[in-house]
Amino acid sequence: MSVKNAFYAQSGGVTSVINASACGVIQTAKKHSDKIGTVYAGKNGIIGALTENLIDTSKESDEDIAGLLHTPSGAFGSCRYKMKSLEENKVEYDRLIEVFKAHNIGYFFYNGGGDSADTCLKVSQLSEKMGYPIQAIHVPKTVDNDLPVTDNCPGFGSVAKYIAVSTREASYDVASMAETSTKVFVLEVMGRHAGWIAAAGALAADEDNDIPVIVLFPEIEFNQEKFLALVDSKVKSHGYCSIVVSEGTAWPDGRFLAEQGTRDDFGHAQLGGAAPVVANMIKEALGYKFHWAVADYLQRAARHLASQSDVEQAYALGEAAVEMAVAGKNSVMPAIIRTSNNPYKWEIGSGNLADIANVEKMMPMDYISEDGFGITAACREYLLPLIEGESYPPYKNGMPNYVTLKKELVEKKLSEFKMK
Amino acid sequence: MSVKNAFYAQSGGVTSVINASACGVIQTAKKHSDKIGTVYAGKNGIIGALTENLIDTSKESDEDIAGLLHTPSGAFGSCRYKMKSLEENKVEYDRLIEVFKAHNIGYFFYNGGGDSADTCLKVSQLSEKMGYPIQAIHVPKTVDNDLPVTDNCPGFGSVAKYIAVSTREASYDVASMAETSTKVFVLEVMGRHAGWIAAAGALAADEDNDIPVIVLFPEIEFNQEKFLALVDSKVKSHGYCSIVVSEGTAWPDGRFLAEQGTRDDFGHAQLGGAAPVVANMIKEALGYKFHWAVADYLQRAARHLASQSDVEQAYALGEAAVEMAVAGKNSVMPAIIRTSNNPYKWEIGSGNLADIANVEKMMPMDYISEDGFGITAACREYLLPLIEGESYPPYKNGMPNYVTLKKELVEKKLSEFKMK
Missing domain, CATH: 3.40.50.460 (Phosphofructokinase domain)
Structure with missing residues (x-):
């Protein structure tokens, strides 16, 4: 298996721990240099891929990449942009393939919620439908906690x-x-x-x-x-x-x-x-x-008050996404599987994007109290482990010392692409 | 000097560190048991004195009193109630003296902002004007930071x-x-x-x-x-x-x-x-x-994000108020005196209530940038030490473990007093 570069992007509303997932992806990819070359991050999400604005994460210091673990927001920029289907907007998929080819990208990591899982699913089908070999893995993220399959969502x-x-x-x-x-x-x-x-x-x-x-x-x-x-x-x-x-x-x-x-x-x-x-x-x-x-x-x-469980899971899911990629997986999402409430235990499982894209997980009605104005014991049991532990960022001069990346762009090889 | 009891009350909008001042008052009073008997806290501020709803702080565990240091809000209840002048409302001052007499109260600690300093000033004049021996010390507190004399206000x-x-x-x-x-x-x-x-x-x-x-x-x-x-x-x-x-x-x-x-x-x-x-x-x-x-x-x-400087000063001012009382002071307020910016150093001074009551300290105009939309370097230099350090509360099950007091009331000795 030849070495391919990876593309990573953040999508939708950001959270206080999405950068922890980015940290997990980038640090884990480095451990697999026999398979993964450079991780390019999309500047402002998938738009960065379409416009060939690729941030070279290898130009960031190890210290700054490690600092993503305690930095809220989307360090590479996010976007609200849902790609249409291949049939409706073939020109964008052609462009994606053009950019992936130009930069030898064989891995696609997309970090987002339900809409983003849908985009990731479409990209994962490029091998089959358009003959471009790519492995697309979705990394879950959403404060809304509404993704299926996973017990809960980072953020x-x-x-x-x-x-x-x-x-x-x-x-x-x-x-x-x-x-x-x-x-x-x-x-x-x-x-x-x-x-x-x-x-x-x-x-x-x-x-x-x-x-x-x-x-x-x-x-x-x-x-x-x-x-x-x-x-x-x-x-x-x-x-x-x-x-x-x-x-x-x-x-x-x-x-x-x-x-x-x-x-x-x-x-x-x-x-x-x-x-x-x-x-x-x-x-x-x-x-x-x-x-x-x-x-x-x-x-x-509010990264200053992040839950330790949340930070750990966000990192672990980024890490797992890379492990799945190097294991040859495509069109999947690593997920949190809860194995015990007390003590809280969880492990990483996975789901198929076809089962995840565009599916919203609502609160189970037995989590809402009978009068409709409170939560049940079952809901409390579900929620408590997710807020467990305090993961404080480092401070400097009384303020959290968050990381701002250099975001150095890779030299463009293609002509400009006009976004609609 | 015979042993007298003390009255302590919280007044106006509460803060994340006003209980740290209460902790300072109560713990320091205990060290002066030769002069100060029990600290009675007003249930809901000065109203507690008028209605003879006195919380016996000696019935609280040492652990709970220590826990006030990390508990936001007013643990004894606060109130928005400004006493009128002695001339306008003598009946309330008569009642205060009646309650103080009934419970052998010789010290009055009032924890609040500008309006409260005014009330404290009026109480401090009871000795002179009505012949009841009382020492009234104001403990500064206000998120608005608008008290004069002190460099800054706890909260x-x-x-x-x-x-x-x-x-x-x-x-x-x-x-x-x-x-x-x-x-x-x-x-x-x-x-x-x-x-x-x-x-x-x-x-x-x-x-x-x-x-x-x-x-x-x-x-x-x-x-x-x-x-x-x-x-x-x-x-x-x-x-x-x-x-x-x-x-x-x-x-x-x-x-x-x-x-x-x-x-x-x-x-x-x-x-x-x-x-x-x-x-x-x-x-x-x-x-x-x-x-x-x-x-x-x-x-x-937001006690979860309190400034360490702030917590330390809130405690120190409560402590200083008691020290001033046992030293025989009346009608004063302990204040923060800044002696150095870098490294930040401060000490406790004091001011007379007559200079403090009803005086609002506005932002100096040289703290606001010329265009009116930002702060100057001088303002930054003033502010930074005040947010220095993180004083995290203890957590239990992922949540800050704040203290709720028993608030046991002293047995009433007087007839009911109707608040207007």
Whole structure:
């Protein structure tokens, strides 16, 4: 088997640990120099391949590559770009092959979520459909935790930890203020389709922390009457109440809570969030003073509070992707297989991309409590191992010392390609 | 000198380190058992004194009291309640003296900001004006960093660290997405009158991190045209831009940016935040895709990311307050005196409450860059020591193990007092 170069790219929304997977891919590829030459990273994801903007990772120092393990975001740049099917957009696939040929690329590692698994699947079919020998391996990543086959997705555990910790901290705060001031705190979290992240807010409470947390899931139609009654009862029993609302929470008619339907003085529709809507609704119905927060990117970028499990798994999946490639695999994704909850044990398995692409794993309904506003013991058992352990980055001058790569580009060999 | 009991209370918005001051007060009082008997903590601040709801801190375990050092929020409950002058509301001062007498209280430690210093000052005058012997010492606390005399206020350093780190992390995130998606990230932070917290966002950038951060201060009239031009130039030069906006940022006519002037379908005024207003303004004028976050309570409760300087100073000021009391002082506040920037050195000094109560320390104008959208080198030099060091709480099951006190109340000796 001759030595081939590898292409690696980051895709979709980034996370606090996707660079740990990159680190796993690059460091493991180096151990297989008999099969893998240079790892070229796509500048801004797959777009880097199409435009022949290839970052030569061998030009980065070993120290900087190791530093990816503790650096959030996508160090090579990511993109939101879903390739159409071969039939619909043959010109892009032709171009990919042209770039792969020009740079002797025989391995394709794609690090992303469901849409990206679909792109990876299409690339994996290039050998069969277009005669270009390539092995395409998908490396899972998504804070949404919605990929099938794998027990969980790198990126999710750290967001879950951030939301659980933040909800606990803010709840302690509100509890202190409730007597004369704020009685309700609302935190808006990510997860347009699946309530995994919102569910993590419920971990703020446990046997040592009697915190009244109400969770609003995208999976459950919003029932305003039941919700307000529950808020009122929590404030009456505990003096305060914390609410974790998924950005995807919707009314029975499908409209998101976040769509306020308001217009400014010029008649423009106003974009708000779900949190202020929920907070104002409570103020109006129950009169309780509120505060609200929207975590947005803070939650998925919070490498300072990453889960140790998450960082380890992100690295291990990057490593496993390379091992699968050198073992001759194509069109697969390494996956986390949970073998024990207590103590938590996991191993690496794998799935076929055909079973993964475009399949969304929703929260099982038995993870949501009967009233629709909390999580079950089974859900807690599932979530807790994923937030286990603290993986702190190094600090310099009071700030996390994240790595910024040089991102030196390989010399182009082809003519320019116009992106549509 | 006979043994007298002490009263301690937390006041105003809580912080991630106010309990560290409580820990300093309680542990130090124990060392002076020849002068100080029991420390009674007000349940929900000064209201606890008025209603005779006194928490007996001697009933808490030593372990739990030590745990206050790493527990955010106000463990005894806080309140927003400013006492009127003696002339206006003599009945409350009479009641305070009645409660102090009933429980042999000779020391009054009040842990709060500017309004609270005012209350503490009034209590300190009870000896002189009403003949009840009491020593009142103020322990400074406020995330707003706006108390005079002291170099900085406990609570601020940790918020500053949280905002600086969060801005850096979110900026790394946006930088990865900017090519095909989000180009502008807006983070709203606390500080209605003073821009200290917003200023900390600028620490996201440094010599190793070329991050384009724009800060909107409450001290600077919002100039939309200049602002939009700067955002555009940053996006053009760096591909993206991060904006840290203080909740107190206002238009030249004094209206807060956060007042959107919008109404919902029922004609109710909508409460939003400054962040969505700024984000939508950019989208409309420049067309850039945005994300926004509102940190709200998360920033001041984030004990998981507290600054080591801040925790040490919070404890030291509680300790110093007790030392001042046993030394016979009244109507004073221990303060941080900075003696060197590099290496950072500080010591404890003190100020008179008459010079502190109701005085707001604004950002010096030479801390704000000439264009009004950033900080100067002098400001950076001031801020950096305050975020120095990481003081991590202990974790259990992946979550910070914060302390919840028993809060056992002392038996009441007086008749009920009706709060107004």
